[in-house]
Amino acid sequence: MDKAVVLIAEELSPATVDALGPEFEIRYCTGADRASLLAALPGADAVLVRSATRMDAEAIAAGTRLKVIGRAGVGLDNVDVPAASRAGVMVVNAPTSNVVSAAELTVGLLLAVARNIPQADAALKGGQWQRGRFTGVELSGRTLGILGLGRIGSLVARRMAAFGMRLLAHDPYVPAGHAERLGARVVGLDELLESSDFLTVHLPRTPETTGILGFDALQRVKPGVRIVNAARGGIVDEAELYAALKEGRVAAAGIDVFATEPCTDSPLFELDNVVVTPHLGAGTAEAQERAGVAVARSVREALAGRFVPEACNVRLGEVDAELDPWLALAERLGGLFTATAGALPGRLRVTVGGEIARHELAALELATVKGILAPVVEGGVTYVNAPLLAQERGLDTELVTGAESTAHRSLVRIEGTLPGGEHVSVSGTLTGHRGGERLVELLGHDVDVPLGDGLAFFLAPDESGLIAGAGEALARAGAAVESLRLARTGGDDGTVLVAAALAAPLEPAALDDAAVRMGAVRGWGLERRR
Ligand SMILES: NC(=O)c1ccc[n+]([C@@H]2O[C@H](COP(=O)([O-])OP(=O)(O)OC[C@H]3O[C@@H](n4cnc5c(N)ncnc54)[C@H](O)[C@@H]3O)[C@@H](O)[C@H]2O)c1
Numbered sequence: 001m002d003k004a005v006v007l008i009a010e011e012l013s014p015a016t017v018d019a020l021g022p023e024f025e026i027r028y029c030t031g032a033d034r035a036s037l038l039a040a041l042p043g044a045d046a047v048l049v050r051s052a053t054r055m056d057a058e059a060i061a062a063g064t065r066l067k068v069i070g071r072a073g074v075g076l077d078n079v080d081v082p083a084a085s086r087a088g089v090m091v092v093n094a095p096t097s098n099v100v101s102a103a104e105l106t107v108g109l110l111l112a113v114a115r116n117i118p119q120a121d122a123a124l125k126g127g128q129w130q131r132g133r134f135t136g137v138e139l140s141g142r143t144l145g146i147l148g149l150g151r152i153g154s155l156v157a158r159r160m161a162a163f164g165m166r167l168l169a170h171d172p173y174v175p176a177g178h179a180e181r182l183g184a185r186v187v188g189l190d191e192l193l194e195s196s197d198f199l200t201v202h203l204p205r206t207p208e209t210t211g212i213l214g215f216d217a218l219q220r221v222k223p224g225v226r227i228v229n230a231a232r233g234g235i236v237d238e239a240e241l242y243a244a245l246k247e248g249r250v251a252a253a254g255i256d257v258f259a260t261e262p263c264t265d266s267p268l269f270e271l272d273n274v275v276v277t278p279h280l281g282a283g284t285a286e287a288q289e290r291a292g293v294a295v296a297r298s299v300r301e302a303l304a305g306r307f308v309p310e311a312c313n314v315r316l317g318e319v320d321a322e323l324d325p326w327l328a329l330a331e332r333l334g335g336l337f338t339a340t341a342g343a344l345p346g347r348l349r350v351t352v353g354g355e356i357a358r359h360e361l362a363a364l365e366l367a368t369v370k371g372i373l374a375p376v377v378e379g380g381v382t383y384v385n386a387p388l389l390a391q392e393r394g395l396d397t398e399l400v401t402g403a404e405s406t407a408h409r410s411l412v413r414i415e416g417t418l419p420g421g422e423h424v425s426v427s428g429t430l431t432g433h434r435g436g437e438r439l440v441e442l443l444g445h446d447v448d449v450p451l452g453d454g455l456a457f458f459l460a461p462d463e464s465g466l467i468a469g470a471g472e473a474l475a476r477a478g479a480a481v482e483s484l485r486l487a488r489t490g491g492d493d494g495t496v497l498v499a500a501a502l503a504a505p506l507e508p509a510a511l512d513d514a515a516v517r518m519g520a521v522r523g524w525g526l527e528r529r530r
């Protein structure tokens with residue numbers, strides 16, 4: 001089988017490729033070069049990007065076999081997440097990988113604009129020993145205004161408290177008490193602007209925050225303020241900042257991010273009181289390794305068709321790790337439901353009983369739908385597109401929880417009525433320390449077989465010698481039978497269910513042949529998960 005292709009579109013830590021492992025073909029392109037990106041995407045199952053690759057609707061459409069976009073970093077403003085969701089493409093990022101590095105760069109920029117370090121360095125290397133020209137200010141005792149008290153803003157708060165700064169914060173969306181625990185006082189935007197000697201920006205770029213430090217805000221700042229932006233370009237209006245720096249209302253600025261990147265030409269670059277870096281917030285070995293390894297792991301999971309907790313466009317909230325094997329079971333049972341039904345029901349009921357019923361089960365419901373649709377949908381079913389595909393096929397799902405499971409500690413049952421009126425049901429559980437998947441009911445027949453590979457089922461009239469006849473029929477059809485079970489109880493149509501565990505799945509023609517030989521009314525199989 002061909003290896004899945006992972007396309008690396010930007011410079012990533014070598015640890016990324018190591019974490020992907022040998023089972024992928026790795027290809028490279030230059031994501032910032034549109035032609036290179038669009039030419040490489042059609043062959044890729046996954047693409048790994050940083051902030052310079054625009055994964056918009058056009059690029060996502062070009063990735064005809066794309067299943068996952070891995071953003072080796074935090075910001076997703078270069079990824080059209082809704083377009084990815086429509087295309088069934090999972091988007092994963094590494095939201096905490098580089099926050100310490102970004103906070104540390106912020107500290108560096110705050111020190112640089114306080115003490116003119118880069119300017120003094122450049123002057124001295126240019127042969128000038130000028131000490132008075134670069135006299136700065138102390139941070140200690142001054143007021144730092146933090147705009148956005150999320151992950152990075154909070155790390156900056158802790159670090160700058162150690163410098164003896166007074167902390168103010170503006171962030172209407174953090175819980176009460178968070179700022180106080182960091183030693184910061186929460187204030188409105190006006191007070192933040194009017195009272196801060198230093199202002200540092202840690203907001204996401206949203207319609208609300210774009211230009212938030214524009215003409216009006218820069219008119220209200222404390223004269224002589226120093227501003228640092230290591231969040232996103234465009235949050236500080238570059239033209240207005242330039243004007244305020246020229247006037248001296250803003251004494252200095254440290255800027256890591258620009259409205260348009262790469263940015264190699266800006267009026268800001270002409271000003272002595274500006275320190276700039278080329279989007280270096282995440283530019284450390286540690287951050288790159290963390291980001292690369294995190295997305296590599298998520299990509300491996302996503303390409304294996306498993307649930308990825310870090311997926312940004314699967315809205316299931318936190319999924320308890322204890323539930324993972326149950327998701328796999330539900331998906332497997334969904335596949336068996338479709339193999340048994342040969343059609344989709346209009347309405348599907350997923351009943352979860354016993355101990356696992358206390359968990360949040362939206363992911364398990366989705367895993368079931370994924371398993372049910374996978375055998376019948378071309379192009380792959382993922383946790384991302386399963387709800388949309390179900391809707392398109394008119395498949396409604398009802399989740400029933402809390403039912404007692406008397407025979408098993410926990411049980412998952414899937415049932416639905418087909419358009420022809422036939423009721424189909426399948427139930428399974430996990431047993432033993434290693435959580436082996438077991439089928440415990442099929443079409444109302446009580447069975448107990450491992451949900452292994454190569455299962456085959458037959459419905460046959462209840463006659464003596466059936467088990468011997470079934471064994472012989474399967475052997476003649478070329479099957480290596482590992483075990484045979486007869487399920488007499490539960491069915492109400494006079495047939496018994498023969499469940500055969502085979503060493504390898506049988507081809508459909510061989511299954512039919514075996515069914516005819518044993519006098520079964522029908523036979524069907526469950527193939528190995530791909
Ligand atoms: N320079 C870099 O290389 C680099 C590296 C990492 C992250 N970043 C950027 O840094 C920024 C912060 O990242 P984070 O991980 O701390 O994000 P975060 O989501 O943890 O924090 C953002 C905070 O902003 C607040 N916020 C949102 N809208 C607001 C508004 N209108 N007014 C006030 N507060 C508002 C939110 O409540 C949140 O607490 C992001 O823009 C991210 O893309 C840059």
Ligand SMILES: O=C(O)[C@H](O)COP(=O)(O)O
Pocket residue numbers: 050051052072073074075076098279281282283
């Ligand atoms: O959003 C991020 O993670 C940072 O801005 C870093 O972006 P980068 O991966 O392009 O350096």
